Amino acid sequence: MAARAAGNLLVGQSGGTTAVINASLVGVAEEAIDSTAVGAVIGMRHGIEGLLREELIDLGRQPVGTFARLRRTPSAALGTCRHKLSADDLDRALAIIRRYAVRYFLYIGGNDSADTAHRLHLRAREIGYDLRVLSIPKTIDNDLPHTDHCPGYGSIARFLALATRDAGRDTEAFPRQYPVKIIEVMGRNAGWVAAACALAQDDDRDAPQLIFLPERAPASMEAVLAEIAAAQRNHGSCVAIVPETLHDAQGRHLSGGDRHFVDAFGHAYHPGLGPLLAERVKHELGLPARYDKPGTMARMAMMAASSTDLVEAEEAGREAVRRAVAGESDRMIALVRVGDGDAPYRIAYDVVPLERIANTERLLPDEFIGDDGRSVTAAFRRYALPLLGEPLPGYGRLAELPFVLAND
Amino acid sequence: MAARAAGNLLVGQSGGTTAVINASLVGVAEEAIDSTAVGAVIGMRHGIEGLLREELIDLGRQPVGTFARLRRTPSAALGTCRHKLSADDLDRALAIIRRYAVRYFLYIGGNDSADTAHRLHLRAREIGYDLRVLSIPKTIDNDLPHTDHCPGYGSIARFLALATRDAGRDTEAFPRQYPVKIIEVMGRNAGWVAAACALAQDDDRDAPQLIFLPERAPASMEAVLAEIAAAQRNHGSCVAIVPETLHDAQGRHLSGGDRHFVDAFGHAYHPGLGPLLAERVKHELGLPARYDKPGTMARMAMMAASSTDLVEAEEAGREAVRRAVAGESDRMIALVRVGDGDAPYRIAYDVVPLERIANTERLLPDEFIGDDGRSVTAAFRRYALPLLGEPLPGYGRLAELPFVLAND
Numbered sequence: 001m002a003a004r005a006a007g008n009l010l011v012g013q014s015g016g017t018t019a020v021i022n023a024s025l026v027g028v029a030e031e032a033i034d035s036t037a038v039g040a041v042i043g044m045r046h047g048i049e050g051l052l053r054e055e056l057i058d059l060g061r062q063p064v065g066t067f068a069r070l071r072r073t074p075s076a077a078l079g080t081c082r083h084k085l086s087a088d089d090l091d092r093a094l095a096i097i098r099r100y101a102v103r104y105f106l107y108i109g110g111n112d113s114a115d116t117a118h119r120l121h122l123r124a125r126e127i128g129y130d131l132r133v134l135s136i137p138k139t140i141d142n143d144l145p146h147t148d149h150c151p152g153y154g155s156i157a158r159f160l161a162l163a164t165r166d167a168g169r170d171t172e173a174f175p176r177q178y179p180v181k182i183i184e185v186m187g188r189n190a191g192w193v194a195a196a197c198a199l200a201q202d203d204d205r206d207a208p209q210l211i212f213l214p215e216r217a218p219a220s221m222e223a224v225l226a227e228i229a230a231a232q233r234n235h236g237s238c239v240a241i242v243p244e245t246l247h248d249a250q251g252r253h254l255s256g257g258d259r260h261f262v263d264a265f266g267h268a269y270h271p272g273l274g275p276l277l278a279e280r281v282k283h284e285l286g287l288p289a290r291y292d293k294p295g296t297m298a299r300m301a302m303m304a305a306s307s308t309d310l311v312e313a314e315e316a317g318r319e320a321v322r323r324a325v326a327g328e329s330d331r332m333i334a335l336v337r338v339g340d341g342d343a344p345y346r347i348a349y350d351v352v353p354l355e356r357i358a359n360t361e362r363l364l365p366d367e368f369i370g371d372d373g374r375s376v377t378a379a380f381r382r383y384a385l386p387l388l389g390e391p392l393p394g395y396g397r398l399a400e401l402p403f404v405l406a407n408d
Numbered sequence: 409m410a411a412r413a414a415g416n417l418l419v420g421q422s423g424g425t426t427a428v429i430n431a432s433l434v435g436v437a438e439e440a441i442d443s444t445a446v447g448a449v450i451g452m453r454h455g456i457e458g459l460l461r462e463e464l465i466d467l468g469r470q471p472v473g474t475f476a477r478l479r480r481t482p483s484a485a486l487g488t489c490r491h492k493l494s495a496d497d498l499d500r501a502l503a504i505i506r507r508y509a510v511r512y513f514l515y516i517g518g519n520d521s522a523d524t525a526h527r528l529h530l531r532a533r534e535i536g537y538d539l540r541v542l543s544i545p546k547t548i549d550n551d552l553p554h555t556d557h558c559p560g561y562g563s564i565a566r567f568l569a570l571a572t573r574d575a576g577r578d579t580e581a582f583p584r585q586y587p588v589k590i591i592e593v594m595g596r597n598a599g600w601v602a603a604a605c606a607l608a609q610d611d612d613r614d615a616p617q618l619i620f621l622p623e624r625a626p627a628s629m630e631a632v633l634a635e636i637a638a639a640q641r642n643h644g645s646c647v648a649i650v651p652e653t654l655h656d657a658q659g660r661h662l663s664g665g666d667r668h669f670v671d672a673f674g675h676a677y678h679p680g681l682g683p684l685l686a687e688r689v690k691h692e693l694g695l696p697a698r699y700d701k702p703g704t705m706a707r708m709a710m711m712a713a714s715s716t717d718l719v720e721a722e723e724a725g726r727e728a729v730r731r732a733v734a735g736e737s738d739r740m741i742a743l744v745r746v747g748d749g750d751a752p753y754r755i756a757y758d759v760v761p762l763e764r765i766a767n768t769e770r771l772l773p774d775e776f777i778g779d780d781g782r783s784v785t786a787a788f789r790r791y792a793l794p795l796l797g798e799p800l801p802g803y804g805r806l807a808e809l810p811f812v813l814a815n816d
Contacts, residue, residue, distance in 0.1 A: 398485050
């Protein structure tokens, strides 16, 4: 099929995968296919790497039903990458873009992807090539600035909220055998993902008892152990959330430093913070401990995907096409919460300059962190719960009604 | 409230928790409350331990709505235990049972719980006390003999099937960054749980590429590494399922032996097979590797609970009450698959003598294991898929339609 006279559109996915990054791709593809201003709709395999290798997929000729299925398929259907563009890469990418008559470059990703998009925009302008570059936010880390939240976060938040409450129920059912459970989570340098673990708490009997946030770095590993011991004493059992990248107050990674492991052959091993901390709880507190590391399962668990997240991710993709066709460039789609206070949750779509996104990160603000530094506030719950989609199912407990013999 | 003239009923939960063990409890409680043959309905806190401490809960006076919520609440609402009864314990338990006018003893648990129940039955008969002892099967491990399957298995199977497919999609989206993913799962000495990780495969592009089954022990850790390297070469990426208890052909635990870790202070650490194997893949194969350890989250993830499992768990509890009231004792409820071949899945409830359950285990039969020893057969899929409840949602992929310039 010959390209129509309209400009062609390139779309790619970049960075870590999520439950909803394909929903954004579907939004872009369907909107672009429907637009008379767009000619061919072309997908890059593995983001900018696929462009450089000219591994390109025709999204305009996909079999019927493909997009409907992809909308509910996690991970990145085009493949993803982490590729820092060199100056040579930039020129080569633009040469290919020009050869393929591309006018619209849409990139679904996080901070690094925004940087790539921004540099493509600048270089295109320098050489006088009309290219509209739009970025569609995507990261479970929720650490992009100038957007209420990032598509992908609501779904990992839902998964971890539910899974943490479950893990807590498990721990409290058998506090003498495993009084301590460590849950290691992702989140890069920000505490958004860790904080989400609190969102299914029905009351203060529910896990987690401790959330270690990068924004409130513990003084040392010894301090972490002391806090776990105290929580276990007070509560009978303790579920502690630890980000995989947690550092101490001096900026040293808690799973690294001079206490790494060596095997019988002298190789240094880095099992990660979850298993390390569980072992230290056993050895140094004398408390049996387990760890769960949901890992990559958590960040793209379609079984717990947020319906709100899926809709917003797709709509962000559609909005990017509309903005690009209208002539905008060098922008990321931003989600804006409309109304405030007690207004029902509603999102509008705006744009923010890419240079304000690239290579920056948004940490958890103080008002979302409890005074103890190990919990979240009601303000965080109000912020985050709407992102999780359908209301979380409530759990039950038996009422404490001791059975007493009638003749006692 | 005075106990009615009918015999009282004791119910407890024992062993590891599951997504549906509370459904069994609700089945017992509701059926018992409705039965004119049953007086008070009493729950033991933490199984037999709660009986010995007389920590007993009145299940007949729970607030309205409690059971409806508990039916969809994972873990053990009464608390659970692992307690091997001593001879003294037995006599003490029976003295309490007699004092509380208990005629029905219902125990929801696995092999060890069946042993406890069996010994209680025998001792009651020895001393001439009329006690009807019924056990309700419960284990994610699915390793109880003489039952088609165990309540709890269908739900962990559903979770792991979905999560493994997701983890595979993640790995294949970015095979150059993390070509190998290790998923560590539970399952004791049997491969049922590991095998379930294959149940959401849409086709052979989907994970897992390798399932290490206890029934097909690898020769050594080196053999495991060689298999992972080969799978990654052939497939481009590799998701490998490893049971936490995996042993080599000589019966040595693969995560232990002489290659344990020591920290800078000389303490031996046992981070578990997942992190160990991921580190060895990195060091010895030179392949970046990650591991996921869903751990206790997997065994009681209500977000992926099987509707079939929930119904069967509850019905097994109800059946146990009916059998006890009818005079049966020393039996476990067994699930029997009705019809064969292409008949629609349907389960009937029978009983099996406890002595045939206690301290035995059922391994994955040969006909469920692929010839390569690292996959499952179509027969296993036919067996297991109905246990997972609603059909698993299908995922999509882009069709491989390269975009070619019209003038190329």
